[in-house]
Amino acid sequence: MSRPTVLLPGPMNETVLAGTAEHFDVIRLWESDDPDAVLAERAQDIAAVATGGTTIDGAFLDRLPSLRLVASFGVGYDKIDAQAAAERGVIVTNTPGVLxxxxxxxxxxxxxxxxxxxxxxxxxxxxxxxxxxxxxxxxxxxxxxxxxxxxxxxxxxxxxxxxxxxxxxxxxxxxxxxxxxxxxxxxxxxxxxxxxxxxxxxxxxxxxxxxxxxxxxxxxxxxxxxxxxxxxxxxxxxxxxxxxxxxxxxxxxxxxxxxxxxxxxxxxxxxxxxxLPHVGSATIPTRNAMGQLVVDNLTHYFTHGTPLTPVHESADLVRNLPA
Missing domain, CATH: 3.40.50.720 (NAD(P)-binding Rossmann-like Domain)
Structure with missing residues (x-):
């Protein structure tokens, strides 16, 4: 059985890199010489995105017709249009609690x-x-x-x-x-x-x-x-x-x-x-815990059908997931 494909638009915490590589087919987009060509070629395959700060708006979401989940690294997710995602049936998660x-x-x-x-x-x-x-x-x-x-x-x-x-x-x-x-x-x-x-x-x-x-x-x-x-x-x-x-x-x-x-x-x-240069959660143990929660949201969703920490804009989508 093929593994779900996860897109990483930009560099991520090492815990995310290791965890996604273990469980998924990963596209490390920032390493590509032609990211647009990669997205066009693999758009139908991409089921999830893990991101640590890439802007994800409606136009970005529309390029990925098979997308089901966006796993964000951090509590704040203002660079992700979570309402636009919900309108397209895409769940967004973040990493509360651990930081x-x-x-x-x-x-x-x-x-x-x-x-x-x-x-x-x-x-x-x-x-x-x-x-x-x-x-x-x-x-x-x-x-x-x-x-x-x-x-x-x-x-x-x-x-x-x-x-x-x-x-x-x-x-x-x-x-x-x-x-x-x-x-x-x-x-x-x-x-x-x-x-x-x-x-x-x-x-x-x-x-x-x-x-x-x-x-x-x-x-x-x-x-x-x-x-x-x-x-x-x-x-x-x-x-x-x-x-x-x-x-x-x-x-x-x-x-x-x-x-x-x-x-x-x-x-x-x-x-x-x-x-201060935005160091509120910037310790190795905390950032690793945040990274692990990104991975856990992805694996739990694709294994059990539900994410662990959806944002409030995704609440209705999560409630309507099959039991």
Missing amino acids: DDEVADTALGLLLMTARELPQAERHLRAGAWTERAYPLTKATLNGRTMGILGLGRIGEAIAKRAEAFGISVAYHNRHRKDVAYRYYPTLPELAAAVDILMIVIPGGDETRHLVDAEVLKALGADGILINVARGTVVDEEALVEALRSRTILSAGLDVFENEPEVHPGLLELDNAVL
């Missing part, structure tokens, strides 16, 4: 770095300036602060637990209230006005693009700290640069940016911004 703690740890680390100016203090030491003068006292402390979490999902709840351990009060805004002890605010501006740390943990995409804008930043206020470990598109970067320059907010810690890997030059110039 929650790693991203939550990064979020709290970034908050500490930002509030206490730890990167700036280290640069002060490395430049030899400590022998001449002590690093200035920082304006911010975490004591007595309230964190507003925009997006209280798995990662948001993991961040909330860590924040509580630091003595930080927690509030949140979601589209819908959850059965949790944290205070709920029905709108984002209301949340921003009530807190002095705004932690962003919502998915990217058109629905959330520039959700954090000049109005929200003004509501956060002059003592406010913005932390983003979600997607750069959620924040209006022009508005953020202006808010940081004018001290409308105190500081920002960012692990994600609108046009990665390019970073807004205004952010690079600011001393009240701490910037």
Whole structure:
């Protein structure tokens, strides 16, 4: 019996490469001199795609008439048009759960770095300036602060637990209230006005693009700290640069940016911004666990008929799969 054919449009984690090679007929498209010719020749064979960042839209999906599953490496899947996939009967999966703690740890680390100016203090030491003068006292402390979490999902709840351990009060805004002890605010501006740390943990995409804008930043206020470990598109970067320059907010810690890997030059110039190169889940154990979940989604689907972690746009498709 022939093995299902899986397309890998671009380079992937070694766990994905090894796992797909073991179970499937794999097309490593990025290694081809003529990817379009390969797709045209093998289009009828391709039953699944495993991707770590390739844009997959309706036009791409239409080139693969036998496609049944897109397995995405990562929690966020904003480069995949999951609704267009659902309309074509294609299930999309992601990798939730296995990276929650790693991203939550990064979020709290970034908050500490930002509030206490730890990167700036280290640069002060490395430049030899400590022998001449002590690093200035920082304006911010975490004591007595309230964190507003925009997006209280798995990662948001993991961040909330860590924040509580630091003595930080927690509030949140979601589209819908959850059965949790944290205070709920029905709108984002209301949340921003009530807190002095705004932690962003919502998915990217058109629905959330520039959700954090000049109005929200003004509501956060002059003592406010913005932390983003979600997607750069959620924040209006022009508005953020202006808010940081004018001290409308105190500081920002960012692990994600609108046009990665390019970073807004205004952010690079600011001393009240701490910037990381999208490393929230970037440890070998976590990335391997994410890769294994990609493989497990593929193998479970083709062995048992159902994926393990479908995204919400695929819910109806999964419910209607044969028992």
